Amino acid sequence: MADLDLVQDFLRGLPKFQLTGDGTWATCECWVCGGYEDSSQGSMSIKFQPEDGEVIGYNCFRASCGVHGMLRPEDLERMGCMDPNTLIQLANHNAATSGKPSNKFIMRKQRDFTMVNLNNETNQLKLAYINKRLGTKFTTSELRDYKIQLSLYDFIRINNIHQLAYSERYCDVLNKWCIGFVSAYQDYLILRDISKKEFTGKRYTQYRIMGKSEKGDTKIYTIPRNIDLLDPHPADINLAEGAFSLLGAYLHAGDVGFHHPNSVWAANCGSQYRNTLMHLTRQYGLLDVCLHVWSDSEIKIEKYEQLIREVKDHMNLVSVQIHYNERAEDFGHAKKDIGIYTIQLK
Numbered sequence: 001m002a003d004l005d006l007v008q009d010f011l012r013g014l015p016k017f018q019l020t021g022d023g024t025w026a027t028c029e030c031w032v033c034g035g036y037e038d039s040s041q042g043s044m045s046i047k048f049q050p051e052d053g054e055v056i057g058y059n060c061f062r063a064s065c066g067v068h069g070m071l072r073p074e075d076l077e078r079m080g081c082m083d084p085n086t087l088i089q090l091a092n093h094n095a096a097t098s099g100k101p102s103n104k105f106i107m108r109k110q111r112d113f114t115m116v117n118l119n120n121e122t123n124q125l126k127l128a129y130i131n132k133r134l135g136t137k138f139t140t141s142e143l144r145d146y147k148i149q150l151s152l153y154d155f156i157r158i159n160n161i162h163q164l165a166y167s168e169r170y171c172d173v174l175n176k177w178c179i180g181f182v183s184a185y186q187d188y189l190i191l192r193d194i195s196k197k198e199f200t201g202k203r204y205t206q207y208r209i210m211g212k213s214e215k216g217d218t219k220i221y222t223i224p225r226n227i228d229l230l231d232p233h234p235a236d237i238n239l240a241e242g243a244f245s246l247l248g249a250y251l252h253a254g255d256v257g258f259h260h261p262n263s264v265w266a267a268n269c270g271s272q273y274r275n276t277l278m279h280l281t282r283q284y285g286l287l288d289v290c291l292h293v294w295s296d297s298e299i300k301i302e303k304y305e306q307l308i309r310e311v312k313d314h315m316n317l318v319s320v321q322i323h324y325n326e327r328a329e330d331f332g333h334a335k336k337d338i339g340i341y342t343i344q345l346k
């Protein structure tokens with residue numbers, strides 16, 4: 001039987017995970033229905049140590065859900081697993097136990113895309129916009145560290161992509177007026193319209209780089225960082241509404257900004273805070289979380305109290321800090337235009 005260590009490691013990180021009895025079964029939170037709201041016990045029962053030739057069965061005991069079946073890589077993805085080796089390990093296990101080939105499973109993260117920011121006139125203008133906005137001195141090549149792609153068409157060309165996600169005319173507009181942020185799974189280019197008149201018709205356009213969009217796709221922007229799950233201190237999750245606000249906080253917030261070790265940085269870019277937060281905790285297998293929200297001024301504190309109520313059963317919120325910028329509407333600004341005002345909710 002194939003070794004299942006990676007799959008088991010991932011399962012161990014799920015909310016409310018508990019081994020039962022002799023360790024062959026476990027319970028955890030149901031990734032379909034979310035489980036019981038007011039219980040520390042997960043509603044999902046899952047085989048943790050399958051016998052030779054046995055698939056990993058699961059069953060949710062919540063009457064209104066009752067989902068059951070054989071654990072597949074798609075289920076792991078749904079729980080937030082994005083490690084290719086873990087997904088492949090499960091695919092191989094299933095192939096070995098059911099005797100069917102595993103080539104039907106297509107991983108969502110299929111390839112790493114190359115980024116290129118050429119030093120041409122349009123890109124120079126976009127770069128100047130970024131630097132003015134954030135008070136930075138980035139060069140075109142430094143933008144790669146933040147997964148910022150200035151030109152849609154350069155990106156498509158260098159990656160040999162032959163199909164556009166929208167009409168050519170609309171893509172022309174996107175290419176001219178948007179700055180791209182590569183999404184967490186590298187399957188979307190989150191295009192932020194920076195024109196004064198919003199020529200694309202909206203602030204964010206989620207551009208599917210290749211293949212078809214799917215309902216559960218994650219379209220958030222994350223600043224690349226390493227997370228150490230063995231670190232005894234709980235991880236910090238930093239969230240903002242938009243990519244610029246996130247970058248401003250990251251670059252200019254001092255000790256709680258990029259200097260802070262073991263922290264995740266993510267921008268909703270049109271998604272809901274709740275979904276972004278739930279996704280990140282699952283993706284990284286985080287149980288204890290210190291939450292920082294770098295808020296837009298217009299979003300009132302009651303909204304975040306509501307957010308806490310919605311997620312508190314899904315993770316252990318060690319602390320919750322909501323930061324506002326006293327000097328502007330959000331954190332997408334130069335350091336001199338940022339004055340942090342913090343409300344501690346937990």
Ligand SMILES: [Zn+2]
Nearest residue numbers: 030033060065
């Ligand atoms: Zn369920």
